[in-house]
Amino acid sequence: MKIKILGSGCKKCVALADNAKAAAQTAGIDFEIEKVTDIVTIAGYGIMSTPGLVLNEKVASAGRVLSVPEIAQLLAQAHPSES
């Protein structure tokens, strides 16, 4: 699974990245995580508030630091076979 964190390097983006990593590890999903910091690329995903979470090139959330359980749920929806 490809996980992308959209955000220009603020504290919230780091928090979201940490939570996403924890959630994916707990779920035992094979993943790679990438941080997208270029503001035009971020806006190219159609979101207007950061941090954003992108799972397999689909925007899963924007503007909030999701908790680990919240991300786990999104991961399960995005990737049912591996959860």
Added chain:
Amino acid sequence: MRDVFVWLNDQLLRMQWLSDLVTWILADGLGLDMTSRIAGSVHFFIYDVIKIFILLSVLIFSISYVQSYFPPERTRRILGQRQGLGANTMAALLGTLTPFCSCSSIPLFIGFTSAGLPLAVTFSFLISSPLVDLASVILLASIFNWTIALSYVAVGLVLAVLGGTLIGYLKLESQVEAFVFQSPVSDHDNDGQISRRERLIYARDQVLDIVHRVWLYVLIGVGIGAAIHNWIPESFIAATLGQDRWWSVFVATLAGIPMYADIFGTLPIAEALVLKGVGIGTALAFMMSVTALSLPSMIMLKRVVKLPLLVIFVGIVTVGIIVIGYLFNSASHLLI
């Protein structure tokens, strides 16, 4: 009743108690001569820094709480339901509720435009957003008075509505980079899921975030203000930016365009200029051009719009600010 209001205004907004306290510490505690220039500068600096940080924190906390009800996705939906001048006015009003960072202007621009909002509405929002916000209104009332604060909001909103409308009238859609229109529209609206606790946490985080971002500008701004206040001769300021110099508003506006600071850093400079006899219109024009236009935000905008549209945008806003400056100067006897 009127006395109560005046007292509340003086103590809570102007923080007369703080000014008195700083005077007391400097004069009685440290034995400084309060009529000396150094003591005057130190007083200006300490009093203004503390006052601005107190007001800043309280205001940003309250505004962020309100703002958590208006995420950009919701703003976009509200604006999409309106047309014509109504949409422009709404955009200008909602622009006053946004956070104060020009870094959010690019995602908003792309998000609004790709969703089909007209350029007129998007630009009304983009002009009003850095220029007018509730925090700056209260700060203006604290440093100057309510008449000036409310007039500032009024002309700021008018500038946003007219500027956006004019850009819409010029039909400049071809001057927007093509990829903007092709960007996907995602509608992740968190409004419904956010609890009150989360809103309070969000408001607290905004305060920390903004204070962290602007504290240096505030210190620099107050420092410059304190220097103007006590060290630059009044005759020099009167000769360059004085009310009777017809070019004063021009100079103040053009000098402010490339500068990047927010309204909290610019206010103490405007305050010191006015105390030195600079026209209120000249000071406000300087403040508006520093906040509404800056080199960093132009460089960012250049990535999504072509040069002619950028030049037209900067041109309209500049002319608007100059007109406002002259208006305020000629009406200053009504304001102070």
